[in-house]
Amino acid sequence: MSTATTTHEAHHHDEPPRGLKRWLFTTNHKDIGTLYLIFSLVMLFVGGIMALVIRAELWEPGIQYVDPQFFNAMTTMHGLIMVFGAIMPAFVGLANWLIPMMIGAPDMALPRMNNWSFWILPFAGAMLLSTLFMEGGAPAAGWTMYPPLVLQTGEAFPFLIFSVHLLGLSSIMGAINIIATILNMRAPGMTLMKMPLFVWTWLITAYLLIAVMPVLAGAVTMLLTDKYFGTSFFDAAGGGDPVMFQHIFWFFGHPEVYIMILPAFGVISQIIPTFARKPLFGYSSMVYATASIAFLSFIVWAHHMFTVGMPLAGELFFMYATMLIAVPTGVKVFNWVATMWRGAMTFETPMLFAVAFVILFTIGGFSGLMLAIAPADFQYHDSYFVVAHFHYVLVTGALFAIFAAVYYWLPKWTGHMYDERLGKWHFWLSVISVNVLYFPQHFLGLAGMPRRYADYAIQFTEWNQVSTIGAFAFGLSQLLFVYVIWKCVRGGQKATAQVWEGAKGLEWTVPSPAPYHTFAEAPEVK
Amino acid sequence: MSAKKTTRRLALTLLLSAPAAALAGAGSGWGLLNLPEGVTPISREAYDLHMLILWICVAIGVVVFGAIFVSILRHRKSRGVQPAQFHESTAIEVVWTIIPFLILVGMAVPATKALIAMEDTSNPDLTIKVTGYQWKWRYDYLDEGIGFFSNLATPEEQIYGDAPKGEHYLQEVDNPLVIPVGKKVRILLTANDVIHAWWVPALGGKKDAIPGFVNEWWVRVDEPGVYRGECAELCGRGHAYMPIVVEARPEAEYRQWVAQRKAAAEAEKAAATKTWSRDELMARGEAVYRKSCAACHQANGEGVPGVFPALKGGRITTGPVREHIEIVLRGKPGTAMAAFGPQLSDVDLAAVITYERNAWGNDTGDVVQPADIAAAR
Numbered sequence: 027m028s029t030a031t032t033t034h035e036a037h038h039h040d041e042p043p044r045g046l047k048r049w050l051f052t053t054n055h056k057d058i059g060t061l062y063l064i065f066s067l068v069m070l071f072v073g074g075i076m077a078l079v080i081r082a083e084l085w086e087p088g089i090q091y092v093d094p095q096f097f098n099a100m101t102t103m104h105g106l107i108m109v110f111g112a113i114m115p116a117f118v119g120l121a122n123w124l125i126p127m128m129i130g131a132p133d134m135a136l137p138r139m140n141n142w143s144f145w146i147l148p149f150a151g152a153m154l155l156s157t158l159f160m161e162g163g164a165p166a167a168g169w170t171m172y173p174p175l176v177l178q179t180g181e182a183f184p185f186l187i188f189s190v191h192l193l194g195l196s197s198i199m200g201a202i203n204i205i206a207t208i209l210n211m212r213a214p215g216m217t218l219m220k221m222p223l224f225v226w227t228w229l230i231t232a233y234l235l236i237a238v239m240p241v242l243a244g245a246v247t248m249l250l251t252d253k254y255f256g257t258s259f260f261d262a263a264g265g266g267d268p269v270m271f272q273h274i275f276w277f278f279g280h281p282e283v284y285i286m287i288l289p290a291f292g293v294i295s296q297i298i299p300t301f302a303r304k305p306l307f308g309y310s311s312m313v314y315a316t317a318s319i320a321f322l323s324f325i326v327w328a329h330h331m332f333t334v335g336m337p338l339a340g341e342l343f344f345m346y347a348t349m350l351i352a353v354p355t356g357v358k359v360f361n362w363v364a365t366m367w368r369g370a371m372t373f374e375t376p377m378l379f380a381v382a383f384v385i386l387f388t389i390g391g392f393s394g395l396m397l398a399i400a401p402a403d404f405q406y407h408d409s410y411f412v413v414a415h416f417h418y419v420l421v422t423g424a425l426f427a428i429f430a431a432v433y434y435w436l437p438k439w440t441g442h443m444y445d446e447r448l449g450k451w452h453f454w455l456s457v458i459s460v461n462v463l464y465f466p467q468h469f470l471g472l473a474g475m476p477r478r479y480a481d482y483a484i485q486f487t488e489w490n491q492v493s494t495i496g497a498f499a500f501g502l503s504q505l506l507f508v509y510v511i512w513k514c515v516r517g518g519q520k521a522t523a524q525v526w527e528g529a530k531g532l533e534w535t536v537p538s539p540a541p542y543h544t545f546a547e548a549p550e551v552k
Numbered sequence: 553m554s555a556k557k558t559t560r561r562l563a564l565t566l567l568l569s570a571p572a573a574a575l576a577g578a579g580s581g582w583g584l585l586n587l588p589e590g591v592t593p594i595s596r597e598a599y600d601l602h603m604l605i606l607w608i609c610v611a612i613g614v615v616v617f618g619a620i621f622v623s624i625l626r627h628r629k630s631r632g633v634q635p636a637q638f639h640e641s642t643a644i645e646v647v648w649t650i651i652p653f654l655i656l657v658g659m660a661v662p663a664t665k666a667l668i669a670m671e672d673t674s675n676p677d678l679t680i681k682v683t684g685y686q687w688k689w690r691y692d693y694l695d696e697g698i699g700f701f702s703n704l705a706t707p708e709e710q711i712y713g714d715a716p717k718g719e720h721y722l723q724e725v726d727n728p729l730v731i732p733v734g735k736k737v738r739i740l741l742t743a744n745d746v747i748h749a750w751w752v753p754a755l756g757g758k759k760d761a762i763p764g765f766v767n768e769w770w771v772r773v774d775e776p777g778v779y780r781g782e783c784a785e786l787c788g789r790g791h792a793y794m795p796i797v798v799e800a801r802p803e804a805e806y807r808q809w810v811a812q813r814k815a816a817a818e819a820e821k822a823a824a825t826k827t828w829s830r831d832e833l834m835a836r837g838e839a840v841y842r843k844s845c846a847a848c849h850q851a852n853g854e855g856v857p858g859v860f861p862a863l864k865g866g867r868i869t870t871g872p873v874r875e876h877i878e879i880v881l882r883g884k885p886g887t888a889m890a891a892f893g894p895q896l897s898d899v900d901l902a903a904v905i906t907y908e909r910n911a912w913g914n915d916t917g918d919v920v921q922p923a924d925i926a927a928a929r
Contacts, residue, residue, distance in 0.1 A: 087721055088713050095789040095859055161858045168786045174763060175746040175788060178888050180858065253886075262764020268747060269762060303629070305639040333749060333784075334760050335741075335767035338671045342664060349656045356652045357645065363619050364644070368636040370629040381624070385617055392609035399659065401666035402602045404757025405587055405595075408749060408784040473584035474753040476784040479792040481711065483723045483780075488581035 042542050053137035054542060055122045060439075061144050062119025063432075067508070069111030069151060074501050076104040081497035084490050087482055097480035098166035103158070105169030109286070110193045111151050113420065116428045117289040118200045121228050123439065125204060127533035127540060128222045130213025130549045135206035143199035150192035157182035168478060170279070171246065173260040173271050177253050187250045194239040201235035204228055213532070215551030219310065222531050226313050227292030230320045234281045234288075237324075242278040245271060269334050276327035284323045287419060288316060290427030291358060294380050296531070297434050298362050301377035302369030303528040308361040315354035322351050332403045341400045348398035352391070359388055374526070375449030379430035382457050383423060390418030393468065411471025417464045429456070429507065436511065437525045441539030442518035448510045455503035462496030588753050591779065592771045595756030597666040605659060670757070673768040676738030680729070684741075684748030684761035684783065685895065686888060687790030687847055691729050698813045701895065702727045703843045704793045708851055723780040726843070728797035732806035733776050741767040745890055746788065752781030752796055760785055773800040788888060789859075790847040824898045824922040830906070833919060837907025840900045848888060853912040860888070864912040873918050876905055877928045893929060898922035
C-alpha cells in the first residue's frame, strides 16, 4: 500500500472537486453512495419522529396530543418515508459504494444516470413532506393507499401520486445501473458464481425493482385518473373494483418486501464469514435460495388480502405458495448458522448486528409463517400482530443489516476505525429497546387490537405503554449511531486495507479510505 | 431464543413496566398475551391452528437459536479455537430443504380443512346484512325485515379525557347486533363509502366490507354472552370509533327482541307524520348530531380546519334551507360527506338539520319538519 502522500501526488488529477459542486455534479460512485446513505439517515430520523408521535399518542387510551386524522397521516407518512426514503435508498447507497469495488470495476456503468437517480430523491421526498402543510393535511389513507379512502385525500393527493412516481423513477434507474454494472464490468476472472453474495442479492433485487416499480406507477396513475379525470377503475358504482387496486398494489408490494430484505441477506452473508473466519457455508445454495425467493415473491401477493373475500381456490393457492417461501428462507438461515458453526468468532459491532439479524429476522419469519395460514390470518389480519411481524423483518431485519453494513465498511469509507466501545453500546441499547418496542405488539394484536388505531380500549393500555417506552429508547439510541459515524468521519485509529482479520474480497485489497478512483486497471481474479 | 436472552428480556420488561403498572392501577391488561379461543366453531379452528403453528415455530426456534448460542459460546476465537474450513455439503442442503417442506405439508393439511369449513356459508338459519359506514355499522335482518344503525356509545368527554373512561371504553354501542344462540348466522358484508372490516375476535376472525361487493362469513355462537370487536380496515378519521358489539341470546329472548324492534319501527313511521315543535326537534337533533355528525364536524360545530368544514356560522348551515337539506340527504361526492338520506329517518333528518341551523349561535330560526324532508327526497 502506498502512503497517503504518494497517492496524493500520483493521482492529483483524481482529487474530487471541492464545495457544493462536487456533490451536485458528481458522477463518482463513492460520492453518490455517500449521498444516498446520508439521505436515508436523514429520512430515518424524519420517519422516526413520526413513529414517536404515533407511540406518544398511544401511551394511553383517549386522544391526548394529535387529532385522529393527523394520527392517520403520521402512520401513512411514516410508512412511505421509511420504505421509500430510508430503507431502499440506504441499500442503493451500499450498492453504489460496494458493487464496483467488489467486482473490480472503476465505477458504475452509467455514472450520469447515477447522479440523476440520486438527485431525484430529495425532491421527491420534499414533495411528499410538503403535504404535511397542505389544506386537508397529509395523505392519511395508509402507505398502501387503498381506494376509495385514499380518494378522500385533500390537496395533498396529486403530490402523493407524483412523489411516488418520482421515487419509482429513481429506483428503476438505480436498478438499471446496477444490472448494467454487474453484467458488464466485472474484472477478468470474476465469474457470476464467484461474485460476493451482496452483489448477487443486489443483481436479483434490481430485476425485482424493474419488474414491479412500473406496476406501482400504473396503480397510482389509475388512482389519479379516478380522482381527477372521471375514470372508475376502482369504483364499483362505475363498473370498477376497489379490490383490483389491492391486487395490483400487492403485486408490487410483495416483491417490494424482498427488495428491502434480499440486499440485507447479502450484507449478512458478507459479514458472518468474516467474523467467523470461515467461508460462507453453501454459497451456491445461497444464490439459488435468493433466486427462488425472488421467483416466489411474484406469486404470493394475495396473502396480504386474505380477508377481501377471494374464492376458496384462490385462498388455498396463495396460502400454499406463501408457505413455500419458508423453505428457501430456512435454507439461508441454516447456512448462516452452519457458517458460524465451528468457526473462530469474534463479536465486533458488525457481527453483533449480524447475529441479532439472524435471530430476530427469524422471529419475524416465524410470525410470517403464522400469517401465511389463511384460517388463522382471519384473526391476525390488520391487527398489531401484523405490525409486530413486519417491524421484526424490516427493523431488526433490514435496518439491522444496514447498521451492520455501515459498521463493517465504515473503516473502508473513512479510513478510520469507528469507536468500538460506543458501537457496542449502540448495539446493546438498540437490540434491547427494539424488543421492548415490538415484542409486546404481538400480544396486543392477538388480544384484539387493530392496527392504525389512534385510540384503543383500556385493556390494551399496559402493553402499549411498554411498547412506547421501547420506542423512545430505540429512537434515542439512534442518536448514538449518528455520533459514532460523525466521530469516525472526523478521525480515529487508522484503518488498514484489510480492516478485519477475516475479511476477504476485492474491496479489502484497496487502501482505506478507498481512493476516489479504484480499479482504474482491472484486477485479476483467480 | 436462549434462556439467557429470555431472562434478560423478561427482567427488562418487568423493570420497565413497573412504573406503567403503577400508573395503570389494577394492571388488568398484562395477562392479555394470546388469541382468545372464542365461542364459535370457526374461532376454535383458528385457535387450534394458531397454537399448532406457534408451537412448531417455538420448536424450530429452540433448535436453530440453540445452535447459534452453542456456537457463540463454544466457537469463539477467545477460546483459542481454530476455524474449520468446511463450506459445502449437498447432502445437508437437501436435508434442510426436505424436512421444512414436510413440516409445511403437515401444517397445510389442517389449515386446508379449517379454511374449507370457514368458507362454507351454506344452509344458514338466518342471514344478517352488515354494512360499514364512516363511522358506524348498519345491521339488516333480511329474514325479519328489521334494520338499524349501531353507533359508538362512548361519550366524547371520555375520549378527550374530560371524564373517566368506562369499563368498555370504545367497545360499547347504542344498538348491539343481537343473534340467537346455537343458530348458524350468515353474515353478508358490504360498505357504503370506503372499505371497512368486521372483526369480533371471539367469533373467529374478520372479513372486509367493500363498497359494491358482498362478502360472506358465518358464525354459530354456542354460549349466550356479549362479544366485542372493532373495525379492522383503515377507514378514515373515525376508524377507531366504530366498534362492534354482538349479543348472543337464547332463542326465546331473541324472538322477543325482534318483536320489540318491529314495534319500535312502526312507532317511528307514525312519528314522521306529525308536526314537531322546535324544542322537540332541537333535543332530538342534538342526539342525532352527536351520533352521526360530531365525529367530523365536532360537537362544537367547528369542524377540523382544512379537513371537515365548520358548521358554526357555516355557508350551508346559515344559507338557504333547501341547499342544507340537499347536502345532508345526498352527501357531497368525492369527500367524506356521506349521503344521509338512506341512513336516517325523516324525523332524524328534520331534527338534525333544525339543530344545525340553530345551535352554536347559528340562530337562523328555521324549523324543518319531517314532511319537508319527505318532499325533498
